[in-house]
Amino acid sequence: NAGVTQTPKFRVLKTGQSMTLLCAQDMNHEYMYWYRQDPGMGLRLIHYSVGEGTTAKGEVPDGYNVSRLKKQNFLLGLESAAPSQTSVYFCASSYRPGAKYYGYTFGSGTRLTVV
C-alpha cells in the first residue's frame, strides 16, 4: 500500500544513547517533515526537507539532526537522548506545490521513551 512508513514503532532509550528513526514514502513526494506530538501541545515541527539533499529547521530542532540522502527517505537522529525527548514522532510528506491541495500524508508514528 502506498504511504508513509516509519520504523521502529516503539523504542526505549537510556539517557545519552543515540538512535535513528527512519521514514520512507513511496508517493514520490518532494516535501517531508518530522513532527513530535506531546499531550496538550499538538504537533510541533522538528525539521523538514523540500527535496533530496536539503533540510531545514522547524520550531523545535534542538537535539535532533536529519538527513535526506534519497528522495524517498527522511531520517531523524537523536545524538544523545534526553528524557525531554520522550514523545511520539510522526513523519509526513506532501507534494511540492500541493500541500494546500492535498494536505499531508502521515506515518503511524514512533513512540519513544527516554529513561
Next chain:
Amino acid sequence: AQSVTQPDIHITVSEGASLELRCNYSYGATPYLFWYVQSPGQGLQLLLKYFSGDTLVQGIKGFEAEFKRSQSSFNLRKPSVHWSDAAEYFCAVGGNSGGYQKVTFGTGTKLQVIP
C-alpha cells in the same frame, strides 16, 4: 505568525447527536485550512481542506466544515455522530513562508461518543 486555537480540549456527545468542533485561526492573508483525525495509536488522516472557492467544504466520513473569514473560524460539523468517530481531531492552518508551505496544527480536541 500563523496560529490555530481549538478551544475545546475534550467533547462528549451521544451517538446520533450532531457535532461541532471549533477552530479559530490567525493568518495575515487567505489561509488554507485543514481538519485531520487521529484514531488511537494511529497517524493523522486528512478529513477535509479549504484553500479557495466555496466556503462550505465536504470531507470524508460525512464531515463538513465552513470557512468564515469574518470570524477567522473553520468549524468542523457532522449531523449525526457514530461511535467510530471517537478520536482526536486537529485543525491546521497553512500559508507560504519563504517558499515553504508552513502548516501549523492546533492542540487537538478529543471526541468521546457515548451510546
